[in-house]
Amino acid sequence: MSNVLVLGHKNPDTDSICSAISYAYLKNEMGMVAEPIRLGEVNNETIFALETFKFDHPRLVTQVSKEASQVILVDHNERQQSAEDINEVQVIEVVDHHRIANFETTDPLYFRAEPVGCTTTIILKLFKENGIEVPPNIAGLMLSAIISDSLLFKSPTCTKQDVDAAAELAEIAGVDAQSYGLDLLKAGADLSNKTLEDLISLDSKEFEAGDRRFEVAQVNAIDVEEVMIRQKELEVLMANTIAAKDLDLFVFAVTDILNNNSVAIVLGERSGIIESAFKSSVVDNRVLLPGVVSRKKQIVPVITEALS
Amino acid sequence: MSNVLVLGHKNPDTDSICSAISYAYLKNEMGMVAEPIRLGEVNNETIFALETFKFDHPRLVTQVSKEASQVILVDHNERQQSAEDINEVQVIEVVDHHRIANFETTDPLYFRAEPVGCTTTIILKLFKENGIEVPPNIAGLMLSAIISDSLLFKSPTCTKQDVDAAAELAEIAGVDAQSYGLDLLKAGADLSNKTLEDLISLDSKEFEAGDRRFEVAQVNAIDVEEVMIRQKELEVLMANTIAAKDLDLFVFAVTDILNNNSVAIVLGERSGIIESAFKSSVVDNRVLLPGVVSRKKQIVPVITEALS
Ligand SMILES: [Mn+2]
Ligand SMILES: [Mn+2]
Numbered sequence: 001m002s003n004v005l006v007l008g009h010k011n012p013d014t015d016s017i018c019s020a021i022s023y024a025y026l027k028n029e030m031g032m033v034a035e036p037i038r039l040g041e042v043n044n045e046t047i048f049a050l051e052t053f054k055f056d057h058p059r060l061v062t063q064v065s066k067e068a069s070q071v072i073l074v075d076h077n078e079r080q081q082s083a084e085d086i087n088e089v090q091v092i093e094v095v096d097h098h099r100i101a102n103f104e105t106t107d108p109l110y111f112r113a114e115p116v117g118c119t120t121t122i123i124l125k126l127f128k129e130n131g132i133e134v135p136p137n138i139a140g141l142m143l144s145a146i147i148s149d150s151l152l153f154k155s156p157t158c159t160k161q162d163v164d165a166a167a168e169l170a171e172i173a174g175v176d177a178q179s180y181g182l183d184l185l186k187a188g189a190d191l192s193n194k195t196l197e198d199l200i201s202l203d204s205k206e207f208e209a210g211d212r213r214f215e216v217a218q219v220n221a222i223d224v225e226e227v228m229i230r231q232k233e234l235e236v237l238m239a240n241t242i243a244a245k246d247l248d249l250f251v252f253a254v255t256d257i258l259n260n261n262s263v264a265i266v267l268g269e270r271s272g273i274i275e276s277a278f279k280s281s282v283v284d285n286r287v288l289l290p291g292v293v294s295r296k297k298q299i300v301p302v303i304t305e306a307l308s
Numbered sequence: 309m310s311n312v313l314v315l316g317h318k319n320p321d322t323d324s325i326c327s328a329i330s331y332a333y334l335k336n337e338m339g340m341v342a343e344p345i346r347l348g349e350v351n352n353e354t355i356f357a358l359e360t361f362k363f364d365h366p367r368l369v370t371q372v373s374k375e376a377s378q379v380i381l382v383d384h385n386e387r388q389q390s391a392e393d394i395n396e397v398q399v400i401e402v403v404d405h406h407r408i409a410n411f412e413t414t415d416p417l418y419f420r421a422e423p424v425g426c427t428t429t430i431i432l433k434l435f436k437e438n439g440i441e442v443p444p445n446i447a448g449l450m451l452s453a454i455i456s457d458s459l460l461f462k463s464p465t466c467t468k469q470d471v472d473a474a475a476e477l478a479e480i481a482g483v484d485a486q487s488y489g490l491d492l493l494k495a496g497a498d499l500s501n502k503t504l505e506d507l508i509s510l511d512s513k514e515f516e517a518g519d520r521r522f523e524v525a526q527v528n529a530i531d532v533e534e535v536m537i538r539q540k541e542l543e544v545l546m547a548n549t550i551a552a553k554d555l556d557l558f559v560f561a562v563t564d565i566l567n568n569n570s571v572a573i574v575l576g577e578r579s580g581i582i583e584s585a586f587k588s589s590v591v592d593n594r595v596l597l598p599g600v601v602s603r604k605k606q607i608v609p610v611i612t613e614a615l616s
Contacts, residue, residue: 097416098416099412099413099414099416099417100408100411100413100417101412101413102412103408103411104407104409104410105409106609106613107407107423107605108407108421108423108604108605109407109408109421109423110421110422110423111419111420111421111422112420112421113416113417113418113419114416114418115415115416115417115418129437297415301414301415304414305414
């Protein structure tokens with residue numbers, strides 16, 4: 001029998017990669033033959049975490065059905081964010097912290113979603129519920145995921161459970177969460193080796209709201225203007241994506257990780273909804289989003305509501 | 309602020325009613341103001357359980373949005389099995405053991421589904437995870453749900469976790485699972501006060517497979533022929549339901565709870581799939597299903613597969 005593949009979403013972030021590795025580790029300890037894989041390139045932040053805690057990059061697999069009949073999804077559940085051929089395999093488990101949509105199975109499965117800030121906060125519970133110890137290097141990856149998803153505990157998605165889990169994991173990993181966390185976020189905000197195509201595609205997710213389709217890309221930055229100075233070139237690429245994917249709206253958000261604000265470029269037939277949805281003026285396709293750092297909690301629900 | 313309503317599926321079975329009562333109890337102990345409700349008539353089996361452990365029937369509520377802005381779903385997740393106005397309220401939690409389909413939220417939520425035989429098996433874990441004790445009368449209801457969903461541990465949906473949970477709950481409730489269980493199932497199989505309309509509607513669930521819609525009704529019986537002797541009259545009612553709901557297929561299964569077999573009447577434009585799907589001949593719209601007792605595991609996936 002083939003392995004069970006454990007995968008996070010397309011354009012993987014640190015949580016998707018670290019959840020896949022740590023949950024595959026847990027399942028292996030529990031007697032399943034599970035392998036973490038990734039659906040795309042690993043970002044700079046994740047590379048920093050993997051190097052710090054001495055892990056190889058998970059194997060890149062784009063056609064899961066060629067390798068396995070069963071998969072476990074972590075950090076996502078929506079079909080369009082998963083492997084292209086996800087409908088050809090059986091999803092036997094999901095561990096996630098996002099809204100549930102575009103997900104359907106023929107058989108009952110283990111589905112564990114909780115409204116917390118990071119998937120590895122839930123995975124830590126699963127280690128405990130199954131009586132398995134978290135090794136220090138795995139704890140380091142799980143901590144990295146929480147720091148990444150919560151922007152070092154500053155995102156509105158961050159819950160007390162995430163803060164507590166991070167403290168416990170930092171202790172096991174033997175690192176200081178604050179100083180390691182800042183280094184991790186800075187590594188992720190280093191955009192010097194990024195092309196324009198990278199910026200709008202590396203951490204981009206597609207959503208549906210009624211009949212409407214929209215995409216929200218996000219990059220973290222220390223210096224937001226370094227990105228926004230290239231707005232015109234970015235808009236050309238965004239327009240291409242809109243045409244290629246037949247999107248109604250594309251939002252490209254640049255998040256200032258030191259000041260916890262975002263600036264977004266908005267394009268698409270339905271971009272007119274942005275002003276009233278966010279109560280902020282759009283000037284030259286650009287909008288300021290004070291206090292907005294979370295795509296999941298502060299951007300996607302607002303757009304979904306406005307488009308529906 | 310209004311109460312949170314806790315509800316099982318339409319045409320409630322013993323698991324739906326007992327899960328709603330026991331999970332609402334747990335949430336109340338955890339500080340939420342939660343009330344169990346029901347979407348329809350309580351069946352004979354459930355009445356037996358409620359009387360044995362001295363509970364009132366939960367309140368009948370058909371329009372949840374008139375009473376609450378937030379609900380918790382137990383023992384189901386598919387929209388068409390829930391309250392008619394489910395889209396007008398926020399689902400804040402789901403505890404279930406069925407396949408996931410036709411379910412979507414705008415925000416992250418607590419979603420706990422496990423591939424076990426009964427919802428209360430999962431609820432027992434949640435009592436433990438939250439450090440809350442199960443009182444004896446609640447334990448009796450939770451045990452009743454496991455016996456009902458597992459046909460006294462004989463259904464292929466029954467797992468070791470269900471058997472272990474039932475043993476633990478029987479101990480707390482102070483009853484013998486086998487003898488109480490047989491009494492419970494017999495109360496449910498007492499069809500003497502049932503009309504023909506009752507038989508095809510009391511435990512009936514609607515499903516979608518691609519563009520196709522089908523419904524599967526099930527009754528438990530001691531004497532299957534007592535029901536099947538009225539096949540022609542049942543077919544008239546089934547045909548009416550097919551027309552009213554625009555179904556492609558209606559399966560009415562009568563399950564022999566002592567011998568663990570079923571006989572089904574199959575009607576609808578797509579009833580031609582039944583013979584090959586179940587590898588059993590359909591004669592006069594009637595098919596024998598040896599060893600089949602579980603709608604969820606032995607009927608719905610087979611039909612879904614065949615219709616897709
Ligand atoms: Mn995440
Ligand atoms: Mn059930």
